[in-house]
Amino acid sequence: MESVIKGTRRNYGIDALRLFSMLLVVTLHVLGHGGVLENLVGKKYAVCWLLECFSFCAVNCYGIISGYVGFSDKKKEFYYRKYILMWLQVWFYSIAITVVAYIIKPELIQQISLKRVIFPVATNFYWYFTAYTGVFFVMPWINMFVRERSKSEMNRFMLLLLGVFSFYASIAAMVGDPFKISAGYSFIWLMLLYLVGAWIKKSDIIKKIKVQYAFIAIGMNVGITCFTTLVFPQIKPMLISYVSPLMVGNAIFLLCIFSRWKIEGIWKKIILFFTPAVFGVYLIQVHGIIWYWMKGRFAWIAELSFGKILVALAICISGIFVGGLLIEKIRIELFKWLRVQTIIDKITEFILKTIRMLYNKRGERYTK
Numbered sequence: 573m574e575s576v577i578k579g580t581r582r583n584y585g586i587d588a589l590r591l592f593s594m595l596l597v598v599t600l601h602v603l604g605h606g607g608v609l610e611n612l613v614g615k616k617y618a619v620c621w622l623l624e625c626f627s628f629c630a631v632n633c634y635g636i637i638s639g640y641v642g643f644s645d646k647k648k649e650f651y652y653r654k655y656i657l658m659w660l661q662v663w664f665y666s667i668a669i670t671v672v673a674y675i676i677k678p679e680l681i682q683q684i685s686l687k688r689v690i691f692p693v694a695t696n697f698y699w700y701f702t703a704y705t706g707v708f709f710v711m712p713w714i715n716m717f718v719r720e721r722s723k724s725e726m727n728r729f730m731l732l733l734l735g736v737f738s739f740y741a742s743i744a745a746m747v748g749d750p751f752k753i754s755a756g757y758s759f760i761w762l763m764l765l766y767l768v769g770a771w772i773k774k775s776d777i778i779k780k781i782k783v784q785y786a787f788i789a790i791g792m793n794v795g796i797t798c799f800t801t802l803v804f805p806q807i808k809p810m811l812i813s814y815v816s817p818l819m820v821g822n823a824i825f826l827l828c829i830f831s832r833w834k835i836e837g838i839w840k841k842i843i844l845f846f847t848p849a850v851f852g853v854y855l856i857q858v859h860g861i862i863w864y865w866m867k868g869r870f871a872w873i874a875e876l877s878f879g880k881i882l883v884a885l886a887i888c889i890s891g892i893f894v895g896g897l898l899i900e901k902i903r904i905e906l907f908k909w910l911r912v913q914t915i916i917d918k919i920t921e922f923i924l925k926t927i928r929m930l931y932n933k934r935g936e937r938y939t940k
Contacts, residue, residue, distance in 0.1 A: 585833035587847040596630035606870035632823035639769020665855040666692040684860035706759035756814020778828040786825040793818040852900025
């Protein structure tokens with residue numbers, strides 16, 4: 573997600589992490605929903621499972637980035653217009669993909685509910701954006717809370733929260749879901765990740781972690797997760813979960829690595845060009861019709877030799893990723909041509925002006 577705070581200085585390393593995290597999301601979808609892992613055995617499975625374990629922190633990265641970019645020690649104005657634009661983006665893909673699918677293959681429409689297509693946020697059609705919507709409306713209060721706490725207070729508070737909602741919740745996942753976190757697919761978890769990002773920004777924790785140590789920590793976390801779940805598959809719900817402390821740790825360490833990356837030249841231009849299109853890749857992939865089409869679609873990769881499996885995965889994952897970015901760039905240009913941003917600005921200005929006017933009138937009535 574892009575920053576919804578005005579005046580935030582851009583860190584191109586964070587933008588690179590957004591792109592990298594979405595690449596990991598595509599990897600998860602191809603390996604899991606695409607049917608690769610369930611058709612592998614032996615060494616092939618172990619290597620692809622290692623890749624799965626590494627990629628699983630991707631969603632946590634986005635949640636933490638939102639807090640890291642969205643928080644500031646000084647009060648900043650929120651980009652409400654940007655949220656409205658994101659909502660239109662969600663609605664655009666929800667409708668457009670459904671219409672295109674109906675034209676190409678009408679029977680595909682039977683795989684989804686039209687109510688969810690028309691009301692994607694209210695019906696959790698895109699779970700991440702539905703959860704993000706909840707977080708968006710509490711961001712000002714979260715930021716105010718973090719600003720008013722000292723660094724030591726925030727350190728103690730976050731250790732308590734992570735201890736309860738990450739460490740304890742991941743253990744409890746073996747038998748239930750006491751806090752209704754839904755393995756991380758929820759507003760509660762995304763709000764906690766926003767808090768983690770804001771806490772990291774306030775405390776400057778990642779500046780105290782050496783990059784080489786961050787790489788080592790990620791390697792150890794992935795190795796522990798992969799080995800343990802291979803030997804004891806019954807504990808997968810505890811470790812292969814967004815709420816797992818190891819997954820939270822990997823997201824923090826990746827933020828540490830990428831935020832220190834000084835990007836210049838052609839790489840800066842490439843990142844700046846594609847970063848605004850990242851969210852579109854997610855919206856295209858997990859649309860109900862595309863999701864139905866992807867089910868088991870890449871199972872054929874499991875039949876290849878070991879070396880060819882890695883090549884095929886690289887081609888398929890990068891193809892979906894780049895294809896999604898290019899489609900989203902076209903959507904961005906279409907919105908520019910239609911002057912959607914200008915329309916949103918006028919509507920937002922009218923709404924805010926009306927609210928201020930009503931508020932002022934109400935105040936005058938109480939002072940008479």
